[in-house]
Every structure is written in structure tokens, then in C-alpha cells.
Amino acid sequence: MNKQILSLQNPLIKQLVQLKDKSRERKKSGLFLIEGQRELSLAIKGNYSIETVLFMPELVSEEYIINLLSPKTDLIEISREVFQKLAYRDSTEGIIAVAKNKYHGLETVQFKTKNPLILVAEAPEKPGNIGAILRTADAANVDAIIIANPKSDLYNPNIIRSSVGCVFTKQIATGSTSEIINFLKTNHINIYCAALQASVNYNTQDFTKPTAIIVGTEATGLSDEWLINSTQNIIIPMQGEIDSMNVSVAAGILIFEAKRQRNFL
Numbered sequence: 001m002n003k004q005i006l007s008l009q010n011p012l013i014k015q016l017v018q019l020k021d022k023s024r025e026r027k028k029s030g031l032f033l034i035e036g037q038r039e040l041s042l043a044i045k046g047n048y049s050i051e052t053v054l055f056m057p058e059l060v061s062e063e064y065i066i067n068l069l070s071p072k073t074d075l076i077e078i079s080r081e082v083f084q085k086l087a088y089r090d091s092t093e094g095i096i097a098v099a100k101n102k103y104h105g106l107e108t109v110q111f112k113t114k115n116p117l118i119l120v121a122e123a124p125e126k127p128g129n130i131g132a133i134l135r136t137a138d139a140a141n142v143d144a145i146i147i148a149n150p151k152s153d154l155y156n157p158n159i160i161r162s163s164v165g166c167v168f169t170k171q172i173a174t175g176s177t178s179e180i181i182n183f184l185k186t187n188h189i190n191i192y193c194a195a196l197q198a199s200v201n202y203n204t205q206d207f208t209k210p211t212a213i214i215v216g217t218e219a220t221g222l223s224d225e226w227l228i229n230s231t232q233n234i235i236i237p238m239q240g241e242i243d244s245m246n247v248s249v250a251a252g253i254l255i256f257e258a259k260r261q262r263n264f265l
Contacts, residue, residue: 035160
């Protein structure tokens, strides 16, 4: 018979609430929570180590979980009250997993092609935006996504939710702006910065060679270090009253122009 936890006062549940709510606890323990069946399936596909699965038997069958996981994974039945305490989303699927995080240094990036396409986002502030950027990058099947000077850890539950789990299956790295610029130049990758200064229309550039497209925040744009090291600054012509758009939307326009040029659509 599986273990059961029915009380919110259980020490494990208190620990998992901390993992959900606090980046510090995720970094300290090296663990994070995954909520949802699709997200758990993608984490397994991405070779994440799943330590524990907590589930509501009235919402998800034990047989379904056993078929997904290795025999070493602990299974714990929980009450609806406990599940709602741990769940981040309103809509529930009755399953929450505890997984080990991965290291995301630049040295982990491996290119399967000599002509990579990379998306770099500098200091994105909102976890929801990061998730949307990851979904955009996944849709275009870019070779890697790099977050410069991250403001949020990748295992923030809102990033997992808004990326619909593709945070687990894409090649993602983090680093400082200086480290990433050095990495791109060492690998002979052209740097195209989305910026207002000294820019040309994005569709005038050749993205068929090794390419990194760099996007910044809507509020402050990219730091000067990027602009100094840019192969070419690029701009999306705006026809309305404002001079910026959501960073994930801008990233999508630029990345899919590169894909169009590469005839992969």
C-alpha cells in the first residue's frame, strides 16, 4: 500500500510548500515541484530525475503514474486539501512531482548543427514572459535558449506553467552578459540585437549563418555591452503609437524570420 498524507501539518508538505513559494529553497535543496500530467511527461522525456510523486487517487490513477515512472520513485496519496495547498494552478490534474534540478551553465550547450540558431533574452523580469519566450523558442525549434543575468530561477512554478513544460525539453543555459558574448564569439555566432539605436529592419539581414537573436526588456531594452558587441542591431518597424512590444512577441517575429530564411517552415 502507498504512503498517505492527509494533513497540512505534515513536515514533508511544509517543505514542499517552501519549494513552491521560495526560489531560495529551490536553490538550496536542488529540488523543485512539477504540477500536471503533461509537464511531468515532458520532464521525464527531458531526463529529469523524479524523486517523489504525490497524487489524488480520485483524479489520477496509480496505474498511469506507475507506467510513467521508474520503480524507485516514491508514490504518496494525498488529500484534496493537501493537493490544493501545493498546487499552483486553479485547474487541477491531481498530480505533483518532486524533481531534481539541472545545471544550466553555458558549457552544457551542445550544437547538433554547424549553423545554430539561438535566442538570448537579457534579464527578463516576469516569469510569465520567460515561459512565453520558451514556448516561442520551442515552436521554432531553436538550438538553444540563453538567459542573460536571470532575475528568476528556471524552476519558478509560473515559468513551468507558462512554458507548458517545454522548459524541460529545450536546451537552456544561463550566464552573465559578458560570459554569453564571449561564448557566442568563441563559437563564431553572429549577434543580432533587437534595439532602437543604429538599427536596420530585421528582414534585411541574413540569418542563414550561425545566428543569435538578442532581446531585452520592454522597459530598458538591451545593455550597452550587447550593443557594442552586436554584429548588427535590428528593429521591427512599428506602425502604431508605441515603440515597443511584448518581448516574447518580438522574439517570435525575429526567430520565425530566421526560420523562414532557412526554409524550415
